[in-house]
Amino acid sequence: MARIAELEGEGRALTIRPSASTPPVSRLTTDGATLAAAFEAGRKAAHAALSG
Numbered sequence: 377m378a379r380i381a382e383l384e385g386e387g388r389a390l391t392i393r394p395s396a397s398t399p400p401v402s403r404l405t406t407d408g409a410t411l412a413a414a415f416e417a418g419r420k421a422a423h424a425a426l427s428g
Contacts, residue, residue: 394421 383389394417401414 390425392418392422392425394418 380389380391384391394414398417399410399413401410405411405414
């Protein structure tokens, strides 16, 4: 994580994370509604980060 923070500080990397209120999803999550909500939260975060 330190290296990613360093690259972000240099303007060489961009990380996009959904809000803290996003439902937690693990690699074993199979609930479709939870997965859809998490996906939508990530999509909104990406649009917000890339729209300027």
